[in-house]
Amino acid sequence: MTPRTACTAVGELLCKHYGGQFLPAEDILDSNGRIIVQKKHSTLSELIRHKLVTPEESQSLLKITAVRNPFDSLVSVYFKQRFKYRPLLRDPGSWVSRSPRYGRRMKYAQRHSFNQWFFRISYRRLIRRLLLGRPSMFEDYIDGMDAVLRYESLERDLKDVFRRASIPWKADIPVVNRTEERPNHDYRSFYSPSAAIIARFIYSHDLKRYGYKF
Numbered sequence: 687m688t689p690r691t692a693c694t695a696v697g698e699l700l701c702k703h704y705g706g707q708f709l710p711a712e713d714i715l716d717s718n719g720r721i722i723v724q725k726k727h728s729t730l731s732e733l734i735r736h737k738l739v740t741p742e743e744s745q746s747l748l749k750i751t752a753v754r755n756p757f758d759s760l761v762s763v764y765f766k767q768r769f770k771y772r773p774l775l776r777d778p779g780s781w782v783s784r785s786p787r788y789g790r791r792m793k794y795a796q797r798h799s800f801n802q803w804f805f806r807i808s809y810r811r812l813i814r815r816l817l818l819g820r821p822s823m824f825e826d827y828i829d830g831m832d833a834v835l836r837y838e839s840l841e842r843d844l845k846d847v848f849r850r851a852s853i854p855w856k857a858d859i860p861v862v863n864r865t866e867e868r869p870n871h872d873y874r875s876f877y878s879p880s881a882a883i884i885a886r887f888i889y890s891h892d893l894k895r896y897g898y899k900f
Contacts (some may be wrong), residue, residue: 688827689727690759690766691752691837694863696844697726703856709738713781721784730830744830748851750844751827754837755898756889757882758873759823762865764803767795769867800876808888815888822892836896874900 687693700706714723714736723732730749733739739747754762771792774780782789795803814821828834835843841859848855877885882900886893893899 687727688751688753688824690762691754691835692840692859692863693726695859695861696752696840698862699857699859704853709733713784715784719784720786721781724781729826731826748833748847749831750833750835750847751824751831752835752837752840752843753824753828753892753896755873756823756892757877757885757898757900760804760885761800761873761876762868764795764800764876765865765868767792767803770865772796801878801881804877804881804885808884811888812884815890821888823889824892834896 687696697706697708701708708725710723710725710728710733713721713725716722723736723738728738730739730744734741734744767788771782774782775789775792777783782792791803791807794806798806811821822828824834833843833847835847844859845855874882877900886900
């Protein structure tokens, strides 16, 4: 499931009301204890590559993911890294401790403004955009999917997918794991003019494909 698209809430809905389960059931680690397949944010290609599902099995499944306005998603992850996940840095058993790169980004977020953090994490994406043409925030997660929902209309979109698949709607999506540390939900207020221009350039493909704008 794509990060920051209400994965925890949708997972709770599917597990509680539809007999679902996470695949894998827990994070899969390499020999150094680092995460190689996440419990909640794995991609279909990762599941197939690590033999958690076969290509033939995947063809029989209804595969759904979601996208979110990249401008809004970046603000959300910044506040998660700066405040929400801070206690996890001190927990040697947490998933943050098993993701060193993510931990370094968290430490940087805690000492710097949103725009400083944005430029720090975006320079490689900017280079990729210049060299390869169209990087996407979602490409790994949408590959092989049967339906792509929008975070901004998640429940309505999911109900529509269920209706077309003749799956009864049993309960509303619960409200869980929200980023309460975020001071306001107008993502535009966090971007400097230069940061907005660069974000618009890096994610131009996503903005155009999914109808998002600043």
